Amino acid sequence: MNVAPPKTLETGPKHRLGDEWLVGLASGTLSEGEAVFARTCLSFVPGAAADLALAETLGAAVLERAPKAALRADARASLLAALETAQMEPPAEKQQTHGVQARQTGGVMPAVLQDYAGGDVDRMKWSYLGPGMKKVRLWQNGEGQTLWMLRAQPGVKIPEHTHEGTELTLVLKGSFHDAFGSYGPGDVEETNDSHTHDLIIDEGEECICLALTDRPLKFKGWIARAMQPFVGL
Amino acid sequence: MSKMQASELDTGALNDCLSRIAAQADRGAFLQVFDHFGPRLKYFLLQKGCTDGEADDLVQDVMLTVWRKAKQYDPAKAAASTWIYTIARNRFIDAKRRERVMVDIDTCPEAEQVSEGTAEDEISQSELAQGVAAAMADLPAAQAEVIQMAFIDGKTHSEIAEELGVPLGTIKSRIRLAFARLRDVLESHR
Ligand SMILES: [Zn+2]
Ligand SMILES: [Zn+2]
Structure with a gap:
């Protein structure tokens, strides 16, 4: 049960996405990048599949309360005609995974992200971002919303910057800290246009993050601004 | 119902x-x-x-x-x-x-479940659905409105915020409050 997991099970990440993301996934209103990001975050959260199912049950309750719209006059007849050629599928032997899946061990990227990106971190085409930092872009839409990954060496400091929109960062491996807290695997940090932060990768191991940004980041200071062209996010 | x-x-x-x-x-x-x-x-x-x-x-x-x-x-x-x-x-x-x-x-x-499933939860999905439907009917109007706009109108949270003329943070907190009630329904069925 989700409420009382066995003692040996982790209780999951301390910084999580809010429940509004479950509603976003269940209602199908997230962009592709947001959906990938949310599913990846949820793969670290025990009981997340049940939470998403709860949100879908809410969707069904809303649908049940929806007004009715008149279907075209021949709707019933054409549906019955279509049944003539429709093949019923056999019961599924093993249900395919839907929505949220277990993180699965053995790689840095959770299974859901590997499926999307076509492999784990060593299959990605990392490009230079700044000293000790690499990036790979996974997805971008016409409004500049971008899903990307950051790979940074231990001890790297990412200069102070602000965000025009929202930046969400999920730690996949390693850890970092900033003025707002410290973040390890499964933790999500949300920053927005009201804060400026600089971010320090903790010593010990490299840090790999999945990030979702609304707009390109804005760096402060001339050294940082000089980095801007490389960022290209 | x-x-x-x-x-x-x-x-x-x-x-x-x-x-x-x-x-x-x-x-x-x-x-x-x-x-x-x-x-x-x-x-x-x-x-x-x-x-x-x-x-x-x-x-x-x-x-x-x-x-x-x-x-x-x-x-x-x-x-x-x-x-x-x-x-x-x-x-x-x-x-x-x-x-x-x-x-x-x-x-x-x-x-398939994340790390532990609903499989061992002796919970009837139809009863849960009825509980969720009842909770939905009882939501405060402001919360119900936002939930409706998300599921029925397919609006993003930002679009809802814009349309209702309230801050995005308010929309998110209305959704979180509504969802918290659903979690109560779920707990009561376990
Ligand atoms: Zn937090
Ligand atoms: Zn940032």
Whole structure:
């Protein structure tokens, strides 16, 4: 049960996405990048599949309360005609995974992200971002919303910057800290246009993050601004 | 369910229809499901911006999927209404090609679990669905409005904020509050 997991099970990440993301996934209103990001975050959260199912049950309750719209006059007849050629599928032997899946061990990227990106971190085409930092872009839409990954060496400091929109960062491996807290695997940090932060990768191991940004980041200071062209996010 | 019309299918009747479709390819049962969901699905699709013709086609498509996959429906994993809802949502997304990579339109909701499943939860999905429906009916108006706009109108949280003229943070907190009530419903069914 989700409420009382066995003692040996982790209780999951301390910084999580809010429940509004479950509603976003269940209602199908997230962009592709947001959906990938949310599913990846949820793969670290025990009981997340049940939470998403709860949100879908809410969707069904809303649908049940929806007004009715008149279907075209021949709707019933054409549906019955279509049944003539429709093949019923056999019961599924093993249900395919839907929505949220277990993180699965053995790689840095959770299974859901590997499926999307076509492999784990060593299959990605990392490009230079700044000293000790690499990036790979996974997805971008016409409004500049971008899903990307950051790979940074231990001890790297990412200069102070602000965000025009929202930046969400999920730690996949390693850890970092900033003025707002410290973040390890499964933790999500949300920053927005009201804060400026600089971010320090903790010593010990490299840090790999999945990030979702609304707009390109804005760096402060001339050294940082000089980095801007490389960022290209 | 006080909000439902007399002629409506309740959760039990709906599950029963799906098992008759699965076991005997029962067309009468299928038409009952169609009469119940078809017009609501059409409303749902129209609200999301489909044209009249697209909505009719998608409703037919969703209903055919229900027929084809009826044997894969497992009442232990989801209420019938939830299963049909997710088929419709996925079909819609697929039609719009928004989440093409991530949406697995062939699956039933709630298949494999994260680290621990609902499998050991002795929880009736239809009872849960009824509890959720009741909780939905009891939500404060401001919360219900936001939930409706997300699910029925297919609006993003920012679009809802813009349309209602309130800050995005307020929209998020209304959704979180509404969802917290659902978690209470879930707990009370465990
Ligand atoms: Zn936090
Ligand atoms: Zn930042």
